Amino acid sequence: MIDLHAHTTASDGTWSPEQLVEESQRLRLEAVGIADHDTLDGFLAAQLHALQLGVDLVCGIEISTRHLRKGHPPVPHVHLLGYFLDGPARAGFHYWLNRIREDRNRRNREMVEKLRSLGLAVTIEEVEELGGNITGRPHFAKLLVEKGYVSSLAEAFKRYIGENAPAYAPRHAPSTAEAIEQVRAGGGLAVLAHPARLVKNDFGMLEEILEELSAQGLDGIEVFHSEHSAEEQKLLLGIAQSRGLLVSGGSDFHGDRKADVNLGTGINFNLNIPIQVLEDLRRAARHRAPTEP
Template sequence: MTRIDLHSHSSVSDGSDTPAEVIGHAVAAGLDVLALTDHDTVGGVREAAEHLPKGFTLVPGMELSCAYRGSSVHLVSYLFDPEHPALVRELRRIRSDRASRAGEMVDKLQALGVAVTWERVLEIAGAGRDEYADANTIGRPHIARAIVEAGAARDVQDAFDRWIGSGGPAFASRYALDPVRAVELVRAAGGVCSLAHPGRAEGALNDAVPLELVERMAAAGLGGIEADHPAHNREETGYWRGVAADLGVVVTGSSDDHGSLTNRRLGCRTTDPAAFEELVAPATGAALILG
């Protein structure tokens, strides 16, 4: 049976491995299809495509940053036109604000006595990949790794819990799209999308994504719900599978792998091949990349 993982990250955003390394790990994990979904960028797709073995399929995508009532909501988006003007404008604004936010958090950390430098955060975010410097997305995991290096946290999760998580002393907010607007934007760019880890909305809600919002996203063209996610327990998975059925959208399953930061869990959750075919059928913005 074809094994499909529709959510993964590389060092172009907040994963530890280069896009080429991600493909290698995906093959080693027995996957046949992988979506590379770095945060707010497709900057790693070209490199990943250059390292596909014969018979392997790459799904170009990204995880689009959204916000609702003070909480983060994420949309894994696939097969859209990366040159669509409205989408390009929003992505530039999101990435620019990510950088501004990161600088603000570094300033706060320094004021709190944590020896983190902006230069080191940039080094961690770039991961030595100059050819993608403009596409790389600076995120909190990069700052968290710098905090750990500075000796102010045990590990990345501790850095979030102690310093830069929502409500933490060095936390700063940033620009993100309204989730319904984001669905409309991806669909206008010829893409399709699935609501990422709906049981985990970080921020003011600090709980699941509200059902009324998911209903409005579905009405706007949402194609799937990532019910099968390693952060969901059995009850949450069952609940979101039921929501997907009620709304007439597909269930997607994904690892949300970030390389060594998540113990390289590619393939720990997968998407049914029939659900994948249904999800991508309406896409017109880009094509699957075949090895």
């Protein structure tokens, strides 16, 4: 059994990279993939510990993007998993990631200034204490609730930080096509994360999106996920096979933040991902040489 989608304190998980490795060993997982949001730091921090404990650690990342469609509105919150970006000659990919983080930080500072201009006493340090390395609007909302400026997260978005609210500042998320290009240029595999969530189980729309993303170089889809029912997994597996896409899978473990999701086994033991999934991915990755300068 493997798990190729887990988060650590390097992004929005509550377990340290070392804790995740130790739990993987305790559970006797055949492999575990750290796929933190917009950073490889969790994987890098866990490498030595995994080697010492004999845990097969897979390099992953989950990149927040938006899919631009001709003749249709953009599809927001498209999460792209990138695998095997831990080899040499990945400098261009790391530079691209730094640009994404810098833009996130710019947006957060701008929102703090807007909130302060509205008379709300908030600081960037307070927000980052809640959000860590991937501070975003949910952490702003939580802070506004804690300080008594609003009574709920929904009110925070409606009055202050929603897209039409006075303290909103846009974040320039990369397009999905750009992220696919960057992952592939770095020698990695690009996999669409939790596709059923993305389309709210509208599999007709998913087929359209996959048609477009496949033309842009998408390598695979996350068939096995804690939120996917057995029926959805079967349907997604058929879609992947019919399109010649690779199959991936993972729990999307976040530690205490998603207490019902267990490492390796998902929700109520709905996952049992075979090692063959990783072997197929690795076989494909061996034929993917980095193309970045």
